[in-house]
Amino acid sequence: MSTAPLVRVEGITRIFGTGDAALRALDGVDLDVAAGEVVGLRGPSGSGKSTLLNIIACILEPSDGRLSLDGQVVWDGRYxxxxxxxxxRERIGFIFQFHNLLPFLDATDNVALAMTLAGTEPAAARQRARELLDYLQVGRRAGAMPARLSGGEAQRVAIARALANHPRVILADEPTAALDSERARVVMDLLRRVAQEQQAAILVVTHDEKIFDRFDRMVALRDGRIEAIG
Incomplete structure (x- = not known):
């Protein structure tokens, strides 16, 4: 495993509101996630987990600090x-609690769409989509519509979609919350395989104690600060 961080968060702070109404959602957070590593992010509601994930995803601007992705400074006072x-689209893959597959497209086209939106030719996109579905052990369901997929199958298709454009960073928000214990462990084992074989950095927000043993590290947030790493 490479020790070079693909995600580097340095002193990240996020304040919502101003004056007496100001809320410090994140307070000087430092965190690295290396290539090939799967890190869990846990903590009570309101601890700042989703805020941190959205900052790393470049959806939410920090109030202070520095963010680097894949060796490139992305935020340091400005983008x-x-x-x-x-x-x-090209460097970050997203996985959510609910698969959010388009109900009118089959599994293959749900994955291929992410690539065609990025400029890949449709035929090449469908070929890679089928390869990814095979890689994630759900290739036999390539022609199935989302309504015909089990929860675990749909989440594997969502993971394939997240991998479509070869991202180095994968961010997952409660990806196993809607799954039973067996399917949750299967999904996490697949994410670990992706991290190791694709040399991606994976950060997972979770409350799901049944998958804690699937992480290389668990990071605990409380009141906007890292409480523990273990």
Missing amino acids: HVADLRRLR
């Missing part, structure tokens, strides 16, 4: 990337 949409 240093001209096209944030392209950055998110």
Whole structure:
């Protein structure tokens, strides 16, 4: 495993509101996630987990601090990337609690769409989509519509979609919350495989104690600060 961080968060602070109404959602957070590593982010509601994930995703601006992705400074007082949409599309993969698959497209086309939106030719996009579905052990369901997929199958298709454009950073928000214990562990084992074989950095927000043993590290947030790393 490479020790070079693909995600580097340095002194990240985020304040909502002003004056007496100001809320310090994040307070000087430092965090690195290396290539090939799967890190869990836990903490009570309101601890800043989703805020941190949205800052790393370049959806929410920090109030202070520095963010680097894949060796490039992305934020340091301002964004240093001209096209944030392209950055998110090409270098960051997103996985959510609910798969959010388009109900009118089959599994293959749900994955291929992410690539065609990025400029990939449709035929090449569909070929890679089928390869990704095979890689995630759901290739036999390539032609199935989302309504015909089980929860675990749909989440694997969502992971394939997240991998479509070869991202180095994958951000997951409660990806196993809607799954039973067995399917949750299968999904996490697949994410670990992706991290190791694709040399991606994966950060997962979770409350799901049944998957804590699937992480390389667990990071605990409380009141906007890192409470523990273990």
